[in-house]
Amino acid sequence: MWRSGWLERDLIGDTSAHECATRLWLAAAARAAVRDRRLAALSLALAVGGVLSGLPLCWLAIPMMYLLRFALALLHGKTRRDALRDARSLPIELPPALSFSDEGAKRLIQRLERARWATESAAGAGPCSRAFALTGLLDGIPELERQVVVLAARAEYLGRFLDSSALTPLRTELVRLEHEREKEADPAVRAGLQRVITRCQEQLDTLQALTARKAAVLRTGEEILRTLEQVPARIVSLQLARVDSCDAGLPDALPRTDAIVEGFTALEQTIGPPDADASPQ
Numbered sequence: 001m002w003r004s005g006w007l008e009r010d011l012i013g014d015t016s017a018h019e020c021a022t023r024l025w026l027a028a029a030a031r032a033a034v035r036d037r038r039l040a041a042l043s044l045a046l047a048v049g050g051v052l053s054g055l056p057l058c059w060l061a062i063p064m065m066y067l068l069r070f071a072l073a074l075l076h077g078k079t080r081r082d083a084l085r086d087a088r089s090l091p092i093e094l095p096p097a098l099s100f101s102d103e104g105a106k107r108l109i110q111r112l113e114r115a116r117w118a119t120e121s122a123a124g125a126g127p128c129s130r131a132f133a134l135t136g137l138l139d140g141i142p143e144l145e146r147q148v149v150v151l152a153a154r155a156e157y158l159g160r161f162l163d164s165s166a167l168t169p170l171r172t173e174l175v176r177l178e179h180e181r182e183k184e185a186d187p188a189v190r191a192g193l194q195r196v197i198t199r200c201q202e203q204l205d206t207l208q209a210l211t212a213r214k215a216a217v218l219r220t221g222e223e224i225l226r227t228l229e230q231v232p233a234r235i236v237s238l239q240l241a242r243v244d245s246c247d248a249g250l251p252d253a254l255p256r257t258d259a260i261v262e263g264f265t266a267l268e269q270t271i272g273p274p275d276a277d278a279s280p281q
Contacts, residue, residue, distance in 0.1 A: 102159030
């Protein structure tokens with residue numbers, strides 16, 4: 001994971017390694033070549049010329065022209081800038097959770113994957129008409145996902161270091177040094193032990209501060225995830241409210257069902273059972 005370089009970039013807030021900018025760039029260049037009307041007209045002329053003249057070069061020139069047009073679009077600066085801009089507004093490809101060794105960072109990525117899947121399912125299961133569009137409501141989610149990935153990378157960075165710097169042995173060493181200082185009678189030796197104790201205490205304070213920093217990073221990531229995990233339920237609630245607003249006659253359904261049952265009952269009572277005492281004529 002370290003050799004790939006994406007973790008170091010995530011650590012400083014650069015999640016471009018997970019974006020689809022290259023794919024969008026290639027797709028935009030290919031689209032520009034396919035949609036070029038002048039190139040299509042020239043290709044048609046070459047095809048007609050190839051049929052009439054029987055020269056195979058006319059047919060070979062058509063793919064070469066499209067390839068050249070694709071290369072020109074690919075090298076055009078605006079095409080690349082537009083691809084980068086579009087990639088920044090789209091969801092990133094999430095790093096695999098197994099790439100993280102820290103359990104806290106791994107949980108962040110796993111929850112993020114589940115939240116994304118649930119949001120996509122909730123958004124795709126609703127009605128597709130314009131009245132049920134979610135335009136603008138989900139635009140901020142890709143940026144929040146990027147922030148979670150950055151926080152997971154920082155938790156991984158801190159976790160790897162803290163795993164190799166155990167606090168318990170350091171605390172034990174500090175207690176032993178303080179005990180030796182109390183028993184030492186020589187002032188010079190006591191002063192030397194005090195300097196060692198000071199350095200040990202500084203190291204312990206630094207490790208404790210890093211541990212607290214990692215906990216704060218994980219709490220921030222969990223807070224963002226809690227918001228993202230609410231989105232699917234809010235989508236369904238919103239769409240259901242929209243559906244209910246379209247059913248103006250739905251509250252009158254139960255009275256109508258009662259009226260139908262009462263109508264059958266009244267008709268049955270009107271007809272009544274045959275008179276058992278009546279003798280046949």
